[in-house]
Amino acid sequence: MATASQLFSAFLLLLCFTVSESGYKKKEDSLGDKVSQLTEWNNKKSVIRLTGDKFRELVKTPPKNYSVIVMLTALQAKRQCSVCKQANEEYIIVANSWRYSQQFSNKLFFTMVDYDEGPEVFQSLKINTAPVFMHFPAKGKAKKGDTMDIHRVGFSAENVAKWVQERTDIQIRVFRPPNYSGTLALALLFSLIGGLLYLKRNNLEFLYNKTCWGIGALAVIFAMTSGQMWNHIRGPPLMHRNPQSGQMHYIHGSSQGQFIMETYIVMLLNTAVVVGFIIMNEAHNMKGDSRKKRILALVGLGCVAIFFSLLLSVFRSKYQGYPYSFLFK
């Protein structure tokens, strides 16, 4: 009984509202039109493409009871915006997660404006970069936080969803379509190795070849000691171009950072020192006359000394105030 009476009172309340709002009939109509149009589009595609006119009509003009998230972007190939593509992919993931979630309603729409389809939107919002994520609330004007700060938080789908939740109080659980490429590559690799072993099953000598194993082990060690893991985690640029002089910098100026190019150089230097060392030691066991041995030994020593001092000077240039050097500065 209690629930029934509650329901009834709720119904009454609703009735009151409809009655009292009937005065705004005209506005209501345009609002209803807008919502139904947006919903219809949304049923077809999770991200609604807007042109300049549509943007003004659906997003900017007041009677609204829905929030709109707009991505302002430039996806045309001629604009050469590679970031926009990545941002677009992430954005579509968020929009799809919303589109197929349990709480999906017509309170929130994901839209986008391409620069080539509505340049006037960019002008009216005084935006000259892309991509930009903006939120247009249902009521009132856009506030400070309504433009997402992608420089600081990035534009991964999780962060976009978090930002949307901050602005609209609607929680979206991001559902990424699972990425099988890694597993696939691994399976391919294993089948390749397996296939190779099967083909060479009559001659598995190479498995006992110590040089192969030695080179493999050294490759892992060189990769690690030259900071490839740091590159993998931090993702530094390949090298740096000085905007004023146009000069290329291969070596990062501080000891806290490094460029990818720099790590390759260091890896080469390390390898050269090691090769020099081995030549120097093997010179003794070489077959041949003693002249050849002597030259080999000296070549080995030269490799070790020169490449090590090169490494030392690279280090010196990065580590301010380091006092020592070898052979050359």
Next chain:
Amino acid sequence: MGNPGGWKSLLTFFILALAWLAGFSSRLFAVIRFESIIHEFDPWFNYRATHHMVTHGFYNFLNWFDDRAWYPLGRIVGGTVYPGLMVTSGTIHAILNTLNIPIHIRDICVFLAPVFSGLTSLAVYFFTKEIWSAGAGLFAACFIAIVPGYISRSVAGSYDNEGIAIFALMFTYFLWIKAVKTGQIFWGICTALSYFYMVSAWGGYVFIINLIPLHVFVLLLMGRYSKRIFTAYTSFFIVGLILSMQIPFVGFQPIRTSEHMAAAGVFALLNAYSALKYVQSFVTKAEFRYIFIMSVGIAASVVFLTVVGLTWAGYIAPWSGRFYSLWDTGYAKIHIPIIASVSEHQPTTWVSFFFDLHILICAFPVGVWYCIKYVNDERVFVVLYAIFASYFAGVMVRLMLTLTPIVCVLAAIAFSKTMEIYLKDDSPKTNHRTSEKDQENKNERLYDKVGKAKKISDNKPKDDDTLGINIKSVIVIAMLMMLMLFAVHCTWVTSSAYSSPSIVLATYGHGGRNILDDFREAYFWLRHNTHDKARIMSWWDYGYQIAGMGNKTTLVDNNTWNNSHIALVGKAMSSNESAAYAIMRELDVNYVLVIFGGVIGYSGDDINKFLWMVRIAEGEHPKDIRESDYFTPQGEFRVDAAGSQTLLNCLMYKLSYYRFGQLQLDARTPPGFDRTRGVEIGNKNYELTHLEEAYTSEHWLVRIFRVKDLTNRQEILKPKKPIKKSYKKKPKKVSCEYRKCH
């Protein structure tokens, strides 16, 4: 020269003693420059715990419930600490005291790590001797004694687990190699005992319990199974497992967590393999093939299903966060900000490899090369160790420590090989040479008789004068110069980078050295001027120091076991004053301590750490704290007038910069100029309502504020209305406040 063997051992002894001495003395920079003092953060807790153990006895220490930490939760210290360090220094203290040598426990704690570095170089010597030769062992002992990668964790005063754990690590590995070589149960049990010491000392024991099974597994794959390995591993595994479970902090982890499952799996595999070998001896080939395939299939599926089933049922815990972040390198950054916030958990640049290891980093791959070329059972272990340790060191800076010993060993092999070739006197007369050759032949016998190893012994004794004496001496001198450069580099690095106690700062100006002793000044003020049970709120970095030096109760400390508690403190620091006051009342805070470096330009202060507080607070209270509020609209973090208002009014800002606006440090800069961030602060003249300044140290580095009590009654703002009316209202308000404070 009557007895070359005698000379040899005397020389060995002498070199090892010198290595010990050099290692010990190069770790004393901090003691000589400052004083005999405990460094940094964690050592202060270790020292406090040791002190507690020495004064109250071992069993009271194991049962110690520390009510001075994590107020109001407390911390069960005995069950959450690796007691090896405390027991070691406690034992030394007890021995010295029975010998009537009175020494304060603090001095033992300060000098423990340098003394143990000598033991480490001994362990490394024996390890390398087993792997390669005695000459390489001497090289390795000298390298490990002075290499910065190890000194960084073992200078005098850095009283931490790592200081003794590296010794335990290398000693365990030495015993393991010995066990593999001899196949005696005695050495297996010794390995287990040393492993037990390692478990009691450092969480890094997981490295041992994964590396040794990996070694056994790879040996099986290579077809190098033998009775020796079976004996060594089974005896080590069983005894080691039982012993490791005796440490309260470890408890049942060895049979319940994924980190330890590899060891158990290899144990099962090894037993199955040896059973098969046994069966093989009395069945025909065809039968054996059938049995083999059947049993391998069954065993593999049974093991796999059990592990999966137990994990699913919750008996085996999945990988813990810290270990997991070693494999999936992006994991910690997203899921565990408190791990990501620690600078030790960052990946390693090549610069820090070179900084910590210098020439060894270039030379050690040569050692790996020769270990693979002349492979035998124990060299497989070294190669595996080198590869895995370099991977881990690449992922996390702090794991450089586990890489360092093996780098020393392998670089020593490289150098000793070169020296062996080029120092050898080729002139064919002395009997000195025959002894050396004997030794070499002995070595050769240990090599496998496959591949190149034979060739060397074949063409060695042929032509005598292969390389001229000139070339030999050039090469030897060049090598020696590089080694000297290495020694100089090590000393420079130790002196400039790793020898500051970080609780006493020193600045060098034209007036000589200037000591800034603000931390101790403030902590001793706390110790002597506040109530015994006073509760101090600070960021977690300073928890151990406040407890150790100030002997006061803290809310959070460096044992970051409770993230939500830390987040609560972070929330208080990043809220405005009245919201923070509510939190502080709930947490019974009496004093708030902040570190402020703006006066002297100290960059490790709380304002620079502030974003981590916000981030950690946001993780637990996303409704109240938002990181974006602390940035300007352009996304900058700035404390001047253009900074965000939320930042300029949060508690941390107000406490750090309280009265700072009136302080003019320099005629050229405006008042309130922050030297650390190089800007004039944005919010200058304000008063605190709920807190008052209690103490500020000489250079303003530490500032302590007292949290005021609730006012007796609500303050009545200018009574405009007739007195009668306000009279009616007053009791209501007072009662409300009354309820609040209960």
